[in-house]
Amino acid sequence: xxxxxxxxxxxxxxxxxxxxxxxxxxxxxxxxxxxxxxxxxxxxxxxxxxxxxxxxxxxxxxxxxxxxxxxxxxxxxxxxxxxxxxxxxxxxxxxxxxxxxxxxxxxxxxxxxxxxxxxxxxxxxxxxxxxxxxxxxxxxxxxxxxxxxxxxxxxxxxxxxxxxxxxxxxxxxxxxxxxxxxxxxxxxxxxxxxxxxxxxxxxxxxxxxxxxxxxxxxxxxxxxxxxxxxxxxxxxxxxxxxxxxxxxxxxxxxxxxxxxxxxxxxxxxxxxxxxxxxxxxxxxxxxxxxxxxxxxxxxxxxxxxxxxxxxxxxxxxxxxxxxxxxxxxxxxxxxxxxxxxxxxxxxxxxxxxxxxxxxxxxxxxxxxxxxxxxxxxxxxxxxxxxxxxxxxxxxxxxxxxxxxxxxxxxxxxxxxxxxxxxxxxxxxxxxxxxxxxxx
Numbered sequence: 001x002x003x004x005x006x007x008x009x010x011x012x013x014x015x016x017x018x019x020x021x022x023x024x025x026x027x028x029x030x031x032x033x034x035x036x037x038x039x040x041x042x043x044x045x046x047x048x049x050x051x052x053x054x055x056x057x058x059x060x061x062x063x064x065x066x067x068x069x070x071x072x073x074x075x076x077x078x079x080x081x082x083x084x085x086x087x088x089x090x091x092x093x094x095x096x097x098x099x100x101x102x103x104x105x106x107x108x109x110x111x112x113x114x115x116x117x118x119x120x121x122x123x124x125x126x127x128x129x130x131x132x133x134x135x136x137x138x139x140x141x142x143x144x145x146x147x148x149x150x151x152x153x154x155x156x157x158x159x160x161x162x163x164x165x166x167x168x169x170x171x172x173x174x175x176x177x178x179x180x181x182x183x184x185x186x187x188x189x190x191x192x193x194x195x196x197x198x199x200x201x202x203x204x205x206x207x208x209x210x211x212x213x214x215x216x217x218x219x220x221x222x223x224x225x226x227x228x229x230x231x232x233x234x235x236x237x238x239x240x241x242x243x244x245x246x247x248x249x250x251x252x253x254x255x256x257x258x259x260x261x262x263x264x265x266x267x268x269x270x271x272x273x274x275x276x277x278x279x280x281x282x283x284x285x286x287x288x289x290x291x292x293x294x295x296x297x298x299x300x301x302x303x304x305x306x307x308x309x310x311x312x313x314x315x316x317x318x319x320x321x322x323x324x325x326x327x328x329x330x331x332x333x334x335x336x337x338x339x340x341x342x343x344x345x346x347x348x349x350x351x352x353x354x355x356x357x358x359x360x361x362x363x364x365x366x367x368x369x370x371x372x373x374x375x376x377x378x379x380x381x382x383x384x385x386x387x388x389x390x391x392x393x394x395x396x397x398x399x400x401x402x403x404x405x406x407x408x409x410x411x412x413x414x415x416x417x418x419x420x421x422x423x424x425x426x427x428x429x430x431x432x433x434x435x436x437x438x439x
Contacts, residue, residue, distance in 0.1 A: 019149075019150055027155055032071075035145075042300060043285070044157070045057075046285055047157070048085070051160075052111075052161065052164075054076050054111065055078060056077070056083060057074060058072065059075055071085060077296060077305065081108075081111075082109040083111040084104050084112050087115040088115070088116040089145070091117065091120055092118070092120050092142075094123065097126065109138075110137060111140070111141065113143065114141065114142050114143070116143075116144060116145070119144055127140045131165050143159045143161055143162065144160040145159060146159075262312075265371060266293055269371060273286075274288075274295075277385055277388075282388070284297050284385075284392050299391075300396050301399050301400055304325070304399050306319075306322070306391055317380060318366045319365060319384060320350075320365065322362050326359045328359045328361045330404040330407035331361070332354050334406060335399075335402070338398070342363075342395075345394045350365050351366075363395075
């Protein structure tokens, strides 16, 4: 008779805590000071950007611009266009939406990001409708700010996207139907159903007759119309708002354009770079990897970006500071006055590229690299991480105090010709000497 097997002792597991949802005002007392101060911090702007799929830079908050009724003015880094951010630590109301729309029209904003503690169904429907009927390059986002805690641990914030921006699948042609959609009282025509096409102008329970159908293209709508006219007795009929939401959720998305072999390589390389920055806890915060040959990173001030770039024409990698503000020429001139100190901190000569009559200037260095040699990618990635961090440490505090009015352009000469010590934009400057790649 086999001996009885005793169960082996399992290692003790830590107890699970209880997830508790808190009122946002438990942490942020008011919108104008507490919440805005928290939101404009770099990590929290990145959290917001991840929620809406945009890379955002703060330009002004509501206390810095008297004409701005909204709470925050940002720039979409990818397009350079304006993004308005409004917040309410309370349920949404139509008056606040009106303020956002007024500001957006005034500055030709590309997006409105509306944050609230709770989104009422009619306001969520209004944003969905706005995304349907406005031009594709204008987007409206609705987010609920959530505050969570596990037991007595630290609190954590979360942005819950309740009204995402999406390319409209169809347009509402009738203005009255558009108003009905926004108010949550849409008619069947606004929902994409047209009873007059199939002889069903007056639908009564039990009166749908397939023989009355005249247009074969709408046969697929018959089942939906029957359900609308004869809802099951044991199930409540869906509201028009619920039907609209279901319609939007089932719209097929167009297939993405296939990436070329070069774009696939770019994307894999930038993913490796962003993963490395994340793993080392870098001061340079990873951004969303892209299939292009250039990727940007925040440095704490709008109009300034760190970047890394792939130059296949001359087999090199480039790291630099991109000045993309309308006063970029003046800012470059002010930094050029400290050129010796800057290059001493980075431990390498840099290229200072002032493009005449263009609001784009760069300060950069390069290193030879062959991306087809994937075995050398770890060395390239490590070099980029170190260089980006060195640029961040060298420039982040300097750019925060720059004032374009302090710059005095030399009389009679454009900036990019006024200083003979400016290296050629095409020169290859290894970056930095102490971080050179192994041969």
